[in-house]
Amino acid sequence: MGLIIEVTGDTRTTRLENFSSVASGLLSIGRARDNDLILDDPYVDPYHGQIIFGETGTWSYQDLGSENGSKRGKESVNDCALTSADVLTLGKTRLQFFDPSHRVAPALSLHNSRQRLLSFNTWSTSGLLLIGAILTLALNIYVNYTGEKLDAGMLMGIFLGAFSLPLIVSTAWSLLAKILCGRSHFLSIVNVALVALIILELYQYPFIGVAYNFPAIDRGYLGVVLNLLVFGFYLYATLLICTRLKDQTNKLIAGLVPAVVFCAYLVIQISNADEHNNAPNYNGRLLAPVVLLRSGETPDEFIQRLPGIFDDADGLID
Amino acid sequence: MSLTTNPAPQCAISSPGLFALILGFCLSVGAHTAVALSAADARSTFELTHGAIYQIRVIDIAANNKTSTGSGFIIDSNGLIATNYHVVSNAVNTPGKYRIELLQNDESQVYIATVENVDVVNDLALLHVPELQGPVLPLAGTAMAQGDTAYAIGYPYDLGITVVPGTYNGLAPHSASDRVHFTGSLNPGMSGGPAFNNQGEVIGVNVASAGNQVSFLIPVQRLLSLYDGTSMGQQRDLKDTMRQQLVGNSNRMIEQMLDGNWQLLPLGRAQALDEITGFLRCWGDSKNQQEQSDSKPFWAQRSCQTDHNIFVSPSLMTGKIELQFYWLESAELNSAQFYEHYEQIFSRFVPGNSGREEDLGRWACEDAFVNPATEVTKAVFCARGYDAMPGLYDVLFLQGSVSRAQEAHIIHFTLAGTTRELAQKFTQRFVETGAW
Numbered sequence: 001m002g003l004i005i006e007v008t009g010d011t012r013t014t015r016l017e018n019f020s021s022v023a024s025g026l027l028s029i030g031r032a033r034d035n036d037l038i039l040d041d042p043y044v045d046p047y048h049g050q051i052i053f054g055e056t057g058t059w060s061y062q063d064l065g066s067e068n069g070s071k072r073g074k075e076s077v078n079d080c081a082l083t084s085a086d087v088l089t090l091g092k093t094r095l096q097f098f099d100p101s102h103r104v105a106p107a108l109s110l111h112n113s114r115q116r117l118l119s120f121n122t123w124s125t126s127g128l129l130l131i132g133a134i135l136t137l138a139l140n141i142y143v144n145y146t147g148e149k150l151d152a153g154m155l156m157g158i159f160l161g162a163f164s165l166p167l168i169v170s171t172a173w174s175l176l177a178k179i180l181c182g183r184s185h186f187l188s189i190v191n192v193a194l195v196a197l198i199i200l201e202l203y204q205y206p207f208i209g210v211a212y213n214f215p216a217i218d219r220g221y222l223g224v225v226l227n228l229l230v231f232g233f234y235l236y237a238t239l240l241i242c243t244r245l246k247d248q249t250n251k252l253i254a255g256l257v258p259a260v261v262f263c264a265y266l267v268i269q270i271s272n273a274d275e276h277n278n279a280p281n282y283n284g285r286l287l288a289p290v291v292l293l294r295s296g297e298t299p300d301e302f303i304q305r306l307p308g309i310f311d312d313a314d315g316l317i318d
Numbered sequence: 319m320s321l322t323t324n325p326a327p328q329c330a331i332s333s334p335g336l337f338a339l340i341l342g343f344c345l346s347v348g349a350h351t352a353v354a355l356s357a358a359d360a361r362s363t364f365e366l367t368h369g370a371i372y373q374i375r376v377i378d379i380a381a382n383n384k385t386s387t388g389s390g391f392i393i394d395s396n397g398l399i400a401t402n403y404h405v406v407s408n409a410v411n412t413p414g415k416y417r418i419e420l421l422q423n424d425e426s427q428v429y430i431a432t433v434e435n436v437d438v439v440n441d442l443a444l445l446h447v448p449e450l451q452g453p454v455l456p457l458a459g460t461a462m463a464q465g466d467t468a469y470a471i472g473y474p475y476d477l478g479i480t481v482v483p484g485t486y487n488g489l490a491p492h493s494a495s496d497r498v499h500f501t502g503s504l505n506p507g508m509s510g511g512p513a514f515n516n517q518g519e520v521i522g523v524n525v526a527s528a529g530n531q532v533s534f535l536i537p538v539q540r541l542l543s544l545y546d547g548t549s550m551g552q553q554r555d556l557k558d559t560m561r562q563q564l565v566g567n568s569n570r571m572i573e574q575m576l577d578g579n580w581q582l583l584p585l586g587r588a589q590a591l592d593e594i595t596g597f598l599r600c601w602g603d604s605k606n607q608q609e610q611s612d613s614k615p616f617w618a619q620r621s622c623q624t625d626h627n628i629f630v631s632p633s634l635m636t637g638k639i640e641l642q643f644y645w646l647e648s649a650e651l652n653s654a655q656f657y658e659h660y661e662q663i664f665s666r667f668v669p670g671n672s673g674r675e676e677d678l679g680r681w682a683c684e685d686a687f688v689n690p691a692t693e694v695t696k697a698v699f700c701a702r703g704y705d706a707m708p709g710l711y712d713v714l715f716l717q718g719s720v721s722r723a724q725e726a727h728i729i730h731f732t733l734a735g736t737t738r739e740l741a742q743k744f745t746q747r748f749v750e751t752g753a754w
Contacts, residue, residue, distance in 0.1 A: 142655075143655065144658050145651070145655050146651065147613035147648070147650065148612060148614065149612050278673075279666075279668040280681035280714055281681065282681075282700055283685045283698070284664045284698070286660050286661040286696060287654075287657055287661075287720075288657045288723065289653065292687070292694065294687065295687070296686065296688045296689040296694055297687065297689070298688070298689060299688055299750065302686055302688045302749070303745060305686070306699060306742050306745065307742075309682050309683070309700070309701050310703075310711065310741075312684075312701075313679060313680075313681070313682040313702050313703045313711060314679075314703055315682075316679045316680040316681070316702070317679030317704070318675075318679065
């Protein structure tokens with residue numbers, strides 16, 4: 001019976017070598033050019049070892065007295081039988097042996113949210129997202145700059161401060177994923193965090209613009225609700241990647257946690273509202289004239305609202 | 319300026335801006351040579367009058383000891399004593415907790431006094447001790463001339479009765495309520511004591527000090543009006559009396575402002591009011607661009623206010639009126655950045671008076687875009703009520719332009735201790751003046 005070998009080099013590049021037509025005899029492995037399987041690894045001997053095809057379709061491996069020896073799994077071996085999916089390490093190269101009839105896992109589905117999120121793990125995606133996050137943060141700093149003297153150290157501090165939290169949180173999730181699923185999925189988790197960060201940074205511009213024109217929005221806690229919505233989606237995506245909980249459970253957690261946070265926020269707001277403060281808490285939001293799309297009332301209309309404010313003040317005497 | 323109770327509870331006012339007088343109570347009681355005084359005058363004044371002057375101790379009943387001291391003097395043969403309201407304010411505001419004791423240097427006899435009437439605006443109180451026997455001090459009927467020598471007597475720092483010579487300098491010209499400017503060292507504990515001309519007649523009541531021999535007396539006419547308005551043995555609700563006095567005072571000041579000179583003077587490329595009336599003093603300031611090389615916007619401001627708060631209790635001051643105009647412009651920041659800075663300034667206005675939760679309600683605020691003339695502005699109006707004085711409010715008004723890309727003008731006023739009608743009237747006038 002033939003053999004397919006997955007060769008993973010020191011640099012983690014992987015190639016497949018197909019020997020499925022070979023049914024008997026020997027398969028030599030080494031660095032020399034006349035081997036059947038040539039390994040370009042300086043830690044591998046020119047003639048390192050050989051695979052012997054047995055009569056009954058079995059395989060065995062024999063080390064040819066190499067400098068660095070051979071390992072099956074974690075034990076050193078000189079002569080051993082092999083079965084499908086066994087892993088041998090020669091020098092720094094890893095060989096995994098498969099029967100041609102070895103069943104591989106079915107394709108990950110792009111319709112399954114977890115499997116789709118797992119594909120979100122390339123360095124180029126991370127790079128682009130990181131650039132995006134840096135740009136949105138830079139935009140934020142630019143818009144909020146009010147003429148202070150700038151220095152590089154301060155800017156560096158702002159950027160490091162902004163990115164350290166998502167990095168720490170992602171690392172914690174990775175650790176959890178490593179424990180629960182066996183793989184850390186670090187890149188996927190970081191990427192999801194970066195997406196959440198970019199959304200949080202960007203949505204506030206249109207939101208503040210609308211709230212400036214319609215101040216009732218500020219009183220309705222809408223900004224907090226939106227922030228928590230983004231947080232809920234982030235939590236859901238991270239749970240999908242890091243745990244093997246049922247989808248229902250994930251949705252429940254992702255909904256409940258922001259809801260609890262919102263309730264806690266409301267409780268704090270309401271209890272603070274009763275606190276005496278010498279400084280009035282008024283809406284002082286001001287934005288550039290281009291953002292103001294509505295026109296105001298006449299001074300007389302404003303004066304007519306004053307009795308209502310005094311009535312409110314009477315209600316706030318305790 | 320500090321009130322001269324011992325230990326005096328609060329600074330009565332703070333002067334505005336960089337020109338603020340450095341205020342303090344603990345003026346040294348050193349010898350001074352500013353006044354040429356013949357010993358016979360001071361001695362004879364003292365000998366004639368000291369029998370009528372008492373130390374007033376406000377005793378915490380539970381602790382059975384004094385919490386503050388001041389001075390007072392007999393003005394009536396029925397046993398009426400004049401002093402400052404702030405000396406006995408604790409006993410007026412929480413009657414069950416304190417009692418008022420009167421005694422003299424020898425401490426041989428202690429009298430218990432009750433509060434008969436108060437004038438919170440002029441910081442005067444009349445105490446009553448029915449069994450009190452002593453000489454009655456005559457109140458002066460004739461005016462003094464600037465430069466005349468006057469003598470203040472009281473019990474500074476619990477040191478025993480003390481006579482302080484000084485010079486009469488007439489009424490302080492820009493005060494929110496009438497005050498005689500007396501050049502002599504008033505010290506904590508002398509509050510409520512009398513000041514005399516050289517005929518031994520009372521010309522005023524010691525009230526406050528601003529340090530370096532700048533001291534203030536309440537003119538004797540104020541004491542006379544309070545005395546005339548006090549009929550003995552009548553049951554009075556002192557809190558309501560105080561409320562009415564504060565309303566009356568706010569009415570007087572706001573009407574005087576409405577009748578004043580509402581002339582606009584340039585501030586940046588906008589207009590701002592100047593001193594509308596005598597008691598509103600304005601100070602100006604702007605960013606020094608030679609020294610500050612950052613790119614923050616240029617600012618210039620004019621701020622006008624009354625010279626002192628009215629003392630209601632150690633934790634509650636009221637009666638302050640403030641007007642403020644703030645101009646901002648920037649060539650270096652773009653519109654978004656400029657408005658970020660502008661928002662920070664616009665969001666941080668606070669009233670010039672303060673009080674505890676027990677004294678004041680919480681603020682109610684409303685904001686709106688308002689279009690005066692061609693400008694678009696954001697206007698904020700906030701009001702808070704007084705716990706024990708219904709109908710009295712503190713009001714904070716704020717209006718800032720929002721239609722110019724890189725410049726802005728903020729106008730602001732605070733009226734402390736006013737009424738709905740007065741606040742509304744003043745706001746209307748202020749908005750109509752259109753300082754844009």
